[in-house]
Amino acid sequence: MKTNLNNIEESGFKVPENYFENLEASILSHVNLKEKATDAGFTVPKDYFSKVEDTILTKVTKKEPVKIIPLINKKTIFYISSVAAAILLLFNLNIFNNKVTYDALAYDTVENYVLNEDIATEELATLFNEVDFSEEGFEAISFSDEAIQDYINDNIELNDLY
Amino acid sequence: MLNETVFLQQLQSKNSKEQAFRELITQYKERLYWHIRHIVKSHDDTDDVLQNTFIKVFKNIDNFKGDSKIYSWMYRIATNEAITHINKNAKRLQITNEETQELAINNLQSDVYFEGDEIQLKLQKAIATLPEKQQLVFNMKYFQEIKYKDMAEILETSEGALKASYHIAVKKIQDYLTKD
Numbered sequence: 610m611k612t613n614l615n616n617i618e619e620s621g622f623k624v625p626e627n628y629f630e631n632l633e634a635s636i637l638s639h640v641n642l643k644e645k646a647t648d649a650g651f652t653v654p655k656d657y658f659s660k661v662e663d664t665i666l667t668k669v670t671k672k673e674p675v676k677i678i679p680l681i682n683k684k685t686i687f688y689i690s691s692v693a694a695a696i697l698l699l700f701n702l703n704i705f706n707n708k709v710t711y712d713a714l715a716y717d718t719v720e721n722y723v724l725n726e727d728i729a730t731e732e733l734a735t736l737f738n739e740v741d742f743s744e745e746g747f748e749a750i751s752f753s754d755e756a757i758q759d760y761i762n763d764n765i766e767l768n769d770l771y
Numbered sequence: 772m773l774n775e776t777v778f779l780q781q782l783q784s785k786n787s788k789e790q791a792f793r794e795l796i797t798q799y800k801e802r803l804y805w806h807i808r809h810i811v812k813s814h815d816d817t818d819d820v821l822q823n824t825f826i827k828v829f830k831n832i833d834n835f836k837g838d839s840k841i842y843s844w845m846y847r848i849a850t851n852e853a854i855t856h857i858n859k860n861a862k863r864l865q866i867t868n869e870e871t872q873e874l875a876i877n878n879l880q881s882d883v884y885f886e887g888d889e890i891q892l893k894l895q896k897a898i899a900t901l902p903e904k905q906q907l908v909f910n911m912k913y914f915q916e917i918k919y920k921d922m923a924e925i926l927e928t929s930e931g932a933l934k935a936s937y938h939i940a941v942k943k944i945q946d947y948l949t950k951d
Contacts, residue, residue: 635941638942642944642945642948645890646887649887649891661822662793662797664822665829666789669826669829
């Protein structure tokens with residue numbers, strides 16, 4: 610079909626929804642506001658704008674004094690020595706290779722451990738094998754009468770004997 | 772001003788940088804000053820932010836690739852610096868950003884660089900009730916008369932959205948001013 614100008618009744622342009630309904634309010638609120646206050650009321654100090662270039666340029670072009678850092682100074686030597694000493698100590702102290710053996714433990718240490726840890730008699734008993742005890746072992750130890758008397762006095766209540 | 776590409780080359784060349792930078796400050800000092808002033812309100816704070824903005828521009832101009840116009844890039848730096856300034860003040864005073872702004876407006880009454888009357892003071896209070904983005908749009912359009920096209924580039928928002936935002940802002944302010 611050939612396009613005939615007479616057949617085109619609309620331009621095809623559209624406006625947003627409610628555009629004309631809101632137009633008066635939109636223009637009027639802007640006009641009303643402008644009537645009330647055209648500017649914010651802020652002012653600036655006299656000559657501020659004529660000096661601001663120099664103020665900023667002085668700041669951005671200010672040359673920082675160049676720091677001279679000597680390659681070897683006391684501080685550097687101190688740091689390097691500390692690191693070297695730490696590494697040497699790590700290898701020489703040999704703290705990681707020490708293996709603890711039962712033989713190396715002092716009797717007092719073990720005794721204190723047993724006392725402090727509050728280990729029950731039954732628990733201790735489980736640690737001993739039957740072979741650890743022999744009659745000879747007991748025979749070899751002799752207690753004095755006095756020691757036996759002290760032990761009875763300290764540990765046995767009269768009621769326990771009944 | 773010179774062609775933007777040539778001007779950028781001058782700003783990035785060691786020999787002409789200082790002279791070109793002076794020219795850049797002269798061209799934009801007032802526009803950026805007023806943009807910042809409407810955000811932070813006091814002259815002293817504006818002066819700090821304006822100087823920081825130009826110092827940042829000077830330090831970063833060598834990395835500026837020209838993807839946007841120099842002025843819109845500078846406006847973005849100024850906006851960020853001004854908002855950062857408000858945030859820092861809020862943190863220092865241990866109050867919210869809104870309270871910082873309220874404080875800045877209350878201080879206007881005793882500010883020697885504020886000559887506004889009662890209506891202008893009320894207008895500032897009305898602006899402070901708007902969300903941050905609407906405040907920016909309102910200030911840029913109403914007081915600085917920046918074109919929507921330029922504003923769209925600065926705020927990286929579509930012109931349509933900016934127009935809608937501005938009309939909502941005007942309506943809210945008008946309502947605030949006439950409510951009592």
